[in-house]
Amino acid sequence: METALTRLVGVRHPVVQTGMGWVAGPRLVSATANAGALGILASATMTLDHLRDAVREVRSRTDQPFGVNLRADAADAGDRVRIIVDEGVRVASFALAPSRELIAELKEAGVVVVPSVGARRHAEKVADWGADAVIVQGGEGGGHTGEVATSVLLPQVVDAVDIPVVAAGGFHDGRGLVAALAYGAAGIAMGTRFLLTSDSTVPDAVKARYLAATVRDVTVTTAVDGMPHRMLRTDLVDALERAGRTRTFARAVRRAAGFRRLSGLTWSRMIRDGLAMKHGRDLTWSQVLLAANTPMLLRSSMVDGRTDLGVMASGQVAGVIDDLPSCEELIARVMRESRETLDRLAGPGVSIPH
Incomplete structure (x- = not known):
């Protein structure tokens, strides 16, 4: 299926696997690319050296376009x-x-x-600045989300910009x-659907929690870092929603210390990153620290399998997903279903007035 997206980035199918922290690593990204879609490597949770190594690993697994x-x-x-420029990566997403x-x-x-x-005005701004396309996430999406x-x-x-829009x-x-x-x-871009594939490195026990969820088990909370977060x-x-400020601050400091050791960031760098997220928002210092080390909360679940210690970002679609196909099987299914849907819309019995 050829669209403005496939022509722009050079993939066979108009499907994007989003850059989910701790989830979108070389194995998932290369599997997505080999299936004909656009895989996006998540770099926010990587050191610079790790990012370069990860890009090279994806390159060793596929000759298809991918992004960071x-x-x-x-x-x-x-x-x-x-690093993206030096390594010849096809796409940069933000x-x-x-x-x-930049x-x-x-x-x-x-x-x-x-x-x-997550807003029309933001799409208009980056389009004016020269962005080639834009991914627009509605409120159903996982992680930080809008209303x-x-x-x-x-x-x-779509009506506001003249560049390709990915939903x-x-x-x-x-x-x-x-x-x-x-x-x-x-x-389209999908996160949770790719998390729930056999190519995803998320622990099986965590995947089972997602598969068991109903649409009512996916909520939006500001308790993690002060911003609306779907999980x-x-x-x-x-517990975070019930905790008082003192207890929340102590927990935030402990988690921040863990993420600092893992990432190699200094305390000053972490605070700067947290303050960047605080800009324009009324966040407590606990939330600033949590904002800076939210990756640690995600890592506890997505890497360590500790759902009791971590958070599980999730789109609402988790409530309607019940299997773990490979990326190849998933993309083939999506494209088959799309063709069947188009055929049904244009098939016998359909009357389109002129």
């Missing part, structure tokens, strides 16, 4: 951009809107720039792909 996701507000974003300067540096090197946004549903936000953005938030099958195309999108409701989430 960056935190635009990270103090070392420029260093990560240079969790927050990148600066005009976009220009990437485009000058021939890298396709695809920021993720506007994909079905409302997507057509707003995210609530997608998991071929029917969703056709719906996104009908709204004017050039493809599975767990005992930890309940």
Whole structure:
């Protein structure tokens, strides 16, 4: 299926696997790329050396295009951009809107720039700055999310910008792909659906928690880092929502210390990253620390399998997913379902007035 997205990034199918921290590593990204979709490597949880090694590992596993996701507000974003350019990565995606300067540096090197946004005005801004495409996540999406549903936000953005728009938030099958195309999108991006594949390195016990979830078990909370965060409701989430400031601060310090050791970041760098997320928001110091080390909370679940100590970011689609296909099986299924849906819409018995 050829769309503006497939032509732009050089993949066979208009499907993107999002850059989920601790989840979107070389194995998942290369499996996605080999299946004909666009895999995005998550770099925010990697050191610079780890990022370079991860890019090279993906390259050793596939000759297909892939991308790297960056935190635009990270103090070392420029260093990560240079790794992307040096290693010849095809696509750079951003969790927050990148600066005009970063976009220009990437485009000058021939890298396709695809920021993720959650509002029309953000899409308009990055389009004006030269972004090649944009991923638009509606409120159904996992992780940090907004309040506007994909079905409302997507057509707003499609009408507002002249670059390819990729729809995210609530997608998991071929029917969703056709719906996104009908709204004017050039493809779909999926996170939770790719997390729940056999190629994902997330521990089996954690995957089982996702598969057991209903749509009512996926909640939005501000208790983790002060910002709306969609995740599975767990005992930890309940405890964070009930905890007082003193207890929350002590827990935040402990987790921040753990993430600092793991990432190699200094305390000052972590605080700067936390304050960057605090900008324009009324966050407590506990939330600033939690914002800086939210990756540690995710790692506890996504790597260590400790769902009692970590959080599990999740889109609402977790409540309707019940299997663990390979990436190859998933993409083949999505494309088959999309063709069947299109055939059904155009088939006998359908009357379209002129």
